[in-house]
Amino acid sequence: xxxxxxxxxxxxxxxxxxxxxxxxxxxxxxxxxxxxxxxxxxxxxxxxxxxxxxxxxxxxxxxxxxxxxxxxxxxxxxxxxxxxxxxxxxxxxxxxxxxxxxxxxxxxxxxxxxxxxxxxxxxxxxxxxxxxxxxxxxxxxxxxxxxxxxxxxxxxxxxxxxxxxxxxxxxxxxxxxxxxxxxxxxxxxxxxxxxxxxxxxxxxxxxxxxxxxxxxxxxxxxxxxxxxxxxxxxxxxxxxxxxxxxxxxxxxxxxxxxxxxxxxxxxxxxxxxxxxxxxxxxxxxxxxxxxxxxxxxxxxxxxxxxxxxxxxxxxxxxxxxxxxxxxxxxxxxxxxxxxxxxxxxxxxxxxxxxxxxxxxxxxxxxxxxxxxxxxxxxxxxxxxxxxxxxxxxxxxxxxxxxxx
Numbered sequence: 001x002x003x004x005x006x007x008x009x010x011x012x013x014x015x016x017x018x019x020x021x022x023x024x025x026x027x028x029x030x031x032x033x034x035x036x037x038x039x040x041x042x043x044x045x046x047x048x049x050x051x052x053x054x055x056x057x058x059x060x061x062x063x064x065x066x067x068x069x070x071x072x073x074x075x076x077x078x079x080x081x082x083x084x085x086x087x088x089x090x091x092x093x094x095x096x097x098x099x100x101x102x103x104x105x106x107x108x109x110x111x112x113x114x115x116x117x118x119x120x121x122x123x124x125x126x127x128x129x130x131x132x133x134x135x136x137x138x139x140x141x142x143x144x145x146x147x148x149x150x151x152x153x154x155x156x157x158x159x160x161x162x163x164x165x166x167x168x169x170x171x172x173x174x175x176x177x178x179x180x181x182x183x184x185x186x187x188x189x190x191x192x193x194x195x196x197x198x199x200x201x202x203x204x205x206x207x208x209x210x211x212x213x214x215x216x217x218x219x220x221x222x223x224x225x226x227x228x229x230x231x232x233x234x235x236x237x238x239x240x241x242x243x244x245x246x247x248x249x250x251x252x253x254x255x256x257x258x259x260x261x262x263x264x265x266x267x268x269x270x271x272x273x274x275x276x277x278x279x280x281x282x283x284x285x286x287x288x289x290x291x292x293x294x295x296x297x298x299x300x301x302x303x304x305x306x307x308x309x310x311x312x313x314x315x316x317x318x319x320x321x322x323x324x325x326x327x328x329x330x331x332x333x334x335x336x337x338x339x340x341x342x343x344x345x346x347x348x349x350x351x352x353x354x355x356x357x358x359x360x361x362x363x364x365x366x367x368x369x370x371x372x373x374x375x376x377x378x379x380x381x382x383x384x385x386x387x388x389x390x391x392x393x394x395x396x397x398x399x400x401x402x403x404x
Contacts, residue, residue, distance in 0.1 A: 001098060001100070001103070004103070004104050004109050004119060005119065005120070007109050007110040008109045008110065008115070008116040008119040008120050009116070009120065010110060010116075011109070011110040011111065011112060011113060011115065011116040012113055012116050012117075012120065013113055014110070014111075014112050014113050014116065015112060015113065016111075016112040016113075016114065016213075016240065017112070018240075018242070018269065018297075018299075019240040019267075019269040019297070020238055020240065020267055020269070022183070022211050022213070022238070024113065024117060024152065024183070026183075027150060027151060027152035027181075027182065027183040028148075028150050028151045028152065029121060029151070029152055031071045031072050031148050031151050032071065032073075032148065033072070033073055034070045034071070034073035034075050034147075035073075035075070036075055036076070037068075037075040037076060038076055038078060039058075039076075040058045040068060040075070040076055042075075043058065046177055047176065047177065050174060050176075050177050050205075051143055051145065051172055051174060053174070053203075053205055054143070054172030054173065054174045054203040054204070054205050055141065055170045055172045055201065055203050056068075056141050056143040056170070056172040057141065060078070060080075060141075062138045062139075063138050063139060063140070063141050064079065064080060064081045064084055064136045064137055064138045064139065064140055064167075065078060065079035065080065065081070065084060065086040065128075065136075065140040065141070066078050066079075066140070066141050066142075066143075067086060067088075067126045067140075067141070067142040067143070068142075068143045068145065069124055069125075069126075069142075069143065069144050069145060069153075069155070070145050070147050071123075071145070071146060071147045071148050071151060071153060072123040072124055072153065073124070074088040074124050074126075077126070079140075081134075081136060081137055082134075083130065083131040083133075083134030083165075084128075084129075084130050084131070084134060084136055084140070084167070085127070085128070085129040085130075085131070086126065086127070086128050086140065087126070087127045088124060088125070088126060088127070089122075089124060089125035089126060089127050089155075089156055089157065089158065090124065091127075092127030092158065099127070099158060102158050102160065102189060102191060103158070103189075104119070104189075105189065106189040106190070106191070106217035106218065106219050106244075106246075107187055107188075107189055107215055107216075107217045111215065112215075114185050114213040114215060115187060115215050117152075117154050117185055118154045118155065118156050118185050118186075118187045118215070119156075121152070121154050122154055122155075122156055123153060123154045123155060124155060125155040125156040125157040125158075125186075125187075126142055126157050126158075127157070127158045128140060128157075128158070128159045128160070128167070128169065129159075129160045129162070130160070130161045130162060130165040130166070130167045130196075131162050131165065132162040132163045132164055132165060132193075133162075133163070133164045133165065134162075134165050134166075135165070135166040135167075136165075136166060136167040136168065138168075139167075139168040139169065139170045139201075140167060140168070140169050140170070141169075141170045141171075141172065142157075142169065142170070142171045142172070143171075143172045143173075143174070144171065144172070144173045144174075144184065144186065145174060145175070145176070146174075146175040146176065146179060146182045146184060146207075146210070147175075147176045147179070148176075148179070148182075149179055149180065149181055149182070150181045150182060151182055151183070152182070152183040152185065153182070153183065153184050153185065153186075154185045155184075155185065155186045155187065156186075156187045156188075156189075157186065157187070157188040157189070158188075158189050158191075159188065159189070159190040159191065159198065160191045160193075161190075161191070161192050161193060161196035161197070161198045161224075162193050162196065163193045163194045163195060163196060164194070164195050164196060165193070165196045165197075166196065166197045166198075167197075167198055167199070168198075168199040168200075168201070169198070169199070169200050169201070170201050170202075170203075171200065171201070171202040171203070172202075172203050172205075173186075173202065173203070173204045173205070173206070173212070174204070174205040174206065175205075175206055175207045175210060179207050180207045180208055180209045180210075181207070181209040181210070182207065182209075182210050182211070183210075183211045183212075183213070184206075184210065184211070184212045184213065184214075185213045185214075185215075186212075186213070186214045186215070186216075187214075187215045187216075188214065188215070188216040188217075189216075189217055189218075190216070190217070190218040190219070190226065191218075191219050192218065192219065192220040192221060192224040192225070192226050192252075193221050193224060194221045194222045194223055194224060194249065195222070195223040195224060196221075196224050196225075197224070197225040197226075197227075198218075198224075198225070198226050198227070199226075199227040199228075199229075200226075200227070200228045200229070201228075201229040201230075201231075202228075202229070202230045202231070203231050203232075203392070204230075204231070204232040204234070204236065204239070205233075205234045206232075206234060206235070206236040206239075207235070207236070208235045208236070208237060208265070209237050210236050210237055211236075211237055211238045211239075212236060212238065212239040212240070212241070213240055213241075214241040214243070215241075216241070216243035216244070217243065217244045217245075217246075218243065218244070218245040218246065218254070219246050219248055220245065220246065220247050220248060220249065220252040220253070220254060221248055221249035221252065222249030222250050222251065222252065222278070223249065223250070223251050223252065224249060224252050224253070225252070225253040225254075225255075226245060226252075226253070226254045226255075227254075227255045227256075227257075228243065228254075228255070228256045228257065228272075229257045230256075230257070230258045230259070230270070231258075231259045231392055232259070232260050232261065232268065232270075233259070233260075233261045234261075235263045235265075235266055236266055236268070237265065237266060237267070238266070238267045238268075238269075239266075239267075239268045239269065239270060240269045240270075241269075241270050241271075242269075242270075242271050242272060242273065242299060243256070243272045243273070244272070244273045244274075244275070245272070245273070245274045245275070245283070246275045246277060247274065247275065247276050247277055247278060247281035247282075247283065247309075248277050248278060249278050249281075250278045250279050250280045250281070251278075251279075251280040251281065251282075252278060252280075252281045252282075253281070253282045253283070254274050254282075254283045254284075255283070255284045255285075256272050256274070256283075256284070256285045256286070257286050257287075257380075258270060258272075258285075258286070258287040258288070258289075258298075259287075259288050259289075259377055259392075260287070260288070260289045260290070260296060260298075261289075261290045261291075261292065262289070262290070262291045262292070262293070262294030262295060262296045262324065263292050263293055263294050264292065264293030264294055264321070264323060265293070265294060266293075266294030266295070267294065267295045267297075268289075268294065268295070268296045268297070269296075269297040269299070270287075270296070270297070270298065270299070271287075271297070271298060271299025271300050271301070271329070272285060272299070272300060272301075273300075273301040273302075273303065274301070274302055274303070274311065275303040275305060276302070276303065276304050276305060276306070276309040276311055276339075277305045277306060278306060278309075279306055279307065279308045279309070280308060280309070281306075281309045281310075281311075282309065282310045282311065283302060283309075283310075283311040283312075284311070284312050284313075285300050285302070285311075285312070285313045285314065286314045287300065287314070287315050287316070288316055288317075288376060288377050289315075289316070289317040289318070289326055290317070290318045290320060290373065290376070290377070291317070291318075291319055291320065291321065291324030291325060291326055292320050292321050292324060293321045293323040293324050294324060294325075295324070295325045295326075295327075296317065296324075296325070296326045296327070297327045297329065298315045298317065298326065298327070298328045298329065299329045299331075300313045300315055300329070300330050300331065300343070301313075301330075301331040301332075301333065302331070302332050302333065302341050302343070303333045303335070304332075304333070304334045304335060304336070304339030304340075304341050305335045305336070306335075306336060306339075307336055307337065307338030307339065308338055309339055309340065309341075310340045310341070311339075311340070311341045311342075312341070312342050312343070313330050313332070313341075313342070313343035313344075314343070314344050314345070315328040315330050315343075315344075315345040315346075316345070316346050316347075316376070317346070317347040317348075318347075318348065318349065318350060318373070318376060319347065319348065319349055320349070320350070320373075326347045328345040328346075328347055330343040330344075330345045331343075350369060350372050350373070351372075354368075354372055355368045355369060355372070358371060358372075
């Protein structure tokens with residue numbers, strides 16, 4: 001589509017309206033091409049263990065479908081249920097004549113140089129469609145894997161849940177175990193039709209010099225529900241994401257949960273915006289952030305455009321190091337009378353009284369601190385399968401030492 005490409009070309013040098021700017025030319029575009037590996041047999045045991053940490057089960061146990069992108073190559077794309085379609089994005093564009101109804105409709109290709117890069121130098125991505133009335137029996141998993149040092153990975157994903165459909169997507173974003181430098185740009189457009197439900201759980205485990213630039217937008221129609229769970233506990237150099245959700249239909253619902261830990265040297269600029277555009281729409285945004293030396297900017301915006309909507313925003317942060325910084329920016333934007341929106345934000349340190357209370361019951365100071373941190377990060381995430389909930393809890397426990 002010439003008009004899309006022209007708009008992208010015009011935005012090639014356009015900085016994002018917020019956050020740290022990145023030199024795109026510092027990353028390689030040419031990488032190895034990997035052939036299909038439907039059962040991921042060519043992954044090493046170390047790699048299989050590594051991707052399991054972000055919820056990707058190479059055995060595909062209790063998974064309706066599986067997509068695995070290795071650098072620029074879609075090496076696995078399988079699905080095992082009628083009514084669920086999963087394709088590499090290049091195949092979907094060819095099959096559906098450019099996906100004109102969805103391609104760059106929710107996300108503006110001219111937003112900044114990262115969206116422009118995803119169009120001009122697109123590498124891959126996935127297309128997921130759950131047909132009307134279909135309930136995916138198990139989650140769909142998608143692994144976005146950087147396997148080569150210093151490369152750029154530019155993706156565009158399309159998710160469509162047709163009327164009455166239900167699906168849970170587990171996205172595991174990670175690098176090869178010993179890889180340090182790289183750039184991940186991921187555009188994702190999600191379309192939730194009438195009375196459909198989409199749950200998205202994203203687990204990040206990047207290298208210390210990885211730069212991450214997701215650009216996500218979601219449209220939710222009448223009676224639809226979108227739930228997002230985002231967890232990033234491991235080091236990353238720079239993450240900048242601000243998903244936008246439009247509740248376009250009456251009684252549409254959005255719930256966004258975020259758990260972040262920023263280690264020394266990291267800059268995590270993460271938040272989200274929900275626009276409530278129809279009567280009866282409801283939204284909830286909850287973030288829990290911890291810095292052990294890095295900088296966190298926690299953004300959140302609720303926009304009430306019509307009467308009879310309800311929304312709540314909560315940002316809470318713990319500073320566990322004098323070198324750390326948390327900047328919470330909660331915003332409410334009401335356009336008419338009759339909106340009901342609220343927010344609360346808190347940034348501080350662990351209460352000494354709480355530590356002493358637990359120590360008086362026989363715990364060491366470190367054990368007491370660990371329990372408090374674990375409880376702080378215990379956000380109720382709806383729609384998670386039991387094994388994924390356990391995996392997130394395990395990740396929190398395993399990373400306690402780095403928190404402290």
